[in-house]
Amino acid sequence: MDYGFDEDQEAYRQTVRRFATTVLAPHYQSDDKTATFRRQQARDMAAMGLTGLRIPTEHGGQEATAVIAGIATEEVGRADFNATYLIINTALISDIIVRNATPQQQAAWLPGIASGETVPCICITEPGHGTDAASLELKAVRTDTGWTLHGEKTSITLGMASDRGVVLARTGGPGARGVSAFWVDLHHPTVTRSAFDDLGSRAIGRASLHFDGTPVEDGDLIGAEGGGFVSVMQGFDYSRAIIGLGCIGAAEASLDEALQWSRDRVAFGQPIGTFQGVAFPLAECATYLKGARHICLEALWRKDNGLEHSAEAAMAKFWAPKLAAEVIHQCLLTIGHVAYSSEAPIGQRLRDVIGLEIGDGTAQVSKLVISRHLLGREFAP
Ligand SMILES: Cc1cc2nc3c(=O)[nH]c(=O)nc-3n(C[C@H](O)[C@H](O)[C@H](O)COP(=O)(O)OP(=O)(O)OC[C@H]3O[C@@H](n4cnc5c(N)ncnc54)[C@H](O)[C@@H]3O)c2cc1C
Known part of the structure; x- marks a missing residue:
């Protein structure tokens, strides 16, 4: 078994992190305040290849693996959780078009998605x-x-x-x-x-x-x-694991902030990280995040390798957004009043990830899929 990213995947992860930190993160809170989607964001993300991840190269895309799409989503989620929606939408819709549309339709529709000119x-x-x-x-x-x-x-x-x-x-x-x-x-x-x-x-x-x-x-x-219902729903298997990684990215960013705060903040003459009441909840957050991240990546790896992955994708979808909300909440409490202000991004991350406990299917739907897998269709129709 090999649990690490290979050299190319790791290099890609670092490239997306640099891009997301410098280009996307500065707008995360201001876009929330104005409640607007900026076209420039689509253009910037397209220039990085993030709107064409699942599009064949002949149509201007990256033809990336599902794992690469997951890596991109996690890194973008760390910097600007809401920008992950553009990756999710373009990846899911491109997959649907590639699998079901004619070559002429693909040639007409996919280049615009890849270039960021068509927001779908x-x-x-x-x-x-x-x-x-x-x-x-x-x-x-x-x-x-x-x-x-x-x-x-x-x-x-x-x-x-x-x-x-x-x-x-x-x-x-x-x-x-x-x-x-x-x-x-x-x-x-x-x-x-x-x-x-x-x-x-x-x-x-x-x-x-x-x-x-x-x-x-x-x-x-x-x-x-x-045939539309089946062809569209098939795509969700894969997007659910990507969604999980976007939520985990937002939680990881919050955990990084809480850990740094625990090193720096002094109370009763010592850094608060030396109190087990502060450190242990963060240790639990890191443990659960690692577990959920493994499930998401396994679902994507299984897809890339042509293996059945519906149950893993459903596990990713029900657990990761819920866990992300719990972790971000814990990190907010660890940082205290400073994190409760809208000047800090952490409260916004909490509001944001809750949406994906509902969007793309609720936890109950995911648990139905998992139950069918475990028990058989006759027990969970
Ligand atoms: C942030 C966000 C983004 C979204 N983006 C899109 C989008 O781009 N496109 C789109 O089409 N939709 C989108 N949605 C809608 C989303 O897919 C639906 O909200 C979701 O499918 C649930 O439907 P509902 O909200 O109408 O709840 P309902 O279906 O009314 O369900 C209400 C509650 O009952 C539960 N429930 C229902 N049936 C069962 C059952 N059989 N067993 C157990 N429990 C059950 C549900 O889990 C839920 O808790 C988005 C939603 C959000 C919040």
């Missing part, structure tokens, strides 16, 4: 259907040249900023088999958007999107008609 989103959730996504209602009505879309999507990451969306719509009967996926131009005048006033991750502009007869052509259908 994924539109599944509706006001009436979150976890039970297979019951979605947004309707695709057949026309001579394609379809028109009618209905509402909600809770869409980068929904205010996105140029294009993978939109799941009902083209047939009830259930998953009646759902198709479309690549939709979100600048069409029939699309209107409204932003959420969120607790955290304010920079990603989570939004509701209303489709009032939005036209899509035959050539905008991704994969087979009626």
Whole structure:
């Protein structure tokens, strides 16, 4: 067995850390205050290859392994947790397009994602259907040249900023088999958007999107008609482990700050790190983070090696965001009142990571996947 990154992976990790520290981190708190997604961020990340990680080189991407995408997400998560959403969206959507779209569609759509010119989103959730996504209602009505879309999507990451969306719509009967996926131009005048006033991750502009007869052509259908639900959901296996690493990155940054504080802060004549009441919770945080990080990386390594990885990805998704929130909370308490101020990034990290205890599927959904794996489908349908 080999538990370390190889030389190339380690060099890449350091390169992304330098970029994230110098280019992304300075905007983490100011973007939260203005609640805006900056186009420049997409351009900067694209220049580093971070929006094209899973895109073939012939379409301007990096054709990176899943493990490399995870390394990038963890390092970006340390510096600017909200920037990880762009990696997650572009990686997940590129994977869906590469696996399901025709060569002509790939050639038309992927270069814009890789270059950062097309900011994409994924539109599944509706006001009436979150976890039970297979019951979605947004309707695709057949026309001579394609379809028109009618209905509402909600809770869409980068929904205010996105140029294009993978939109799941009902083209047939009830259930998953009646759902198709479309690549939709979100600048069409029939699309209107409204932003959420969120607790955290304010920079990603989570939004509701209303489709009032939005036209899509035959050539905008991704994969087979009626195959959209399965093709989109397959991508989540992999994105869940990436999400885990982004959350762990935010927690690791907080732990680094708490450890430094414990060395420097003096109380009762000695550094507070010498008190076991301070040191032991941090030792526990480091231990749990290491465990969760291993699960995330194992899921990605399994994917890269063509091995079954759904259970590991589900473990990563339910544990890592929850653990990150607990670790960041503990680190905030260790630093004390200084960390409670909005001038410190740590309180924002706590608000931010909680969002991914819900986004991309709740812990209950992940535990259903794990239970099926452990017990068999008949016990956890
Ligand atoms: C930060 C953020 C980003 C998001 N980004 C996107 C995005 O880009 N695109 C998109 O389409 N959606 C996105 N979402 C929406 C997200 O996918 C949904 O919120 C999620 O699937 C849960 O749906 P819901 O919130 O409607 O909760 P519900 O489905 O109403 O569930 C409510 C509660 O009931 C539990 N529950 C439901 N069914 C079961 C069951 N069978 N067994 C046990 N418990 C159950 C859930 O776990 C949850 O705790 C995002 C959400 C957040 C918070």
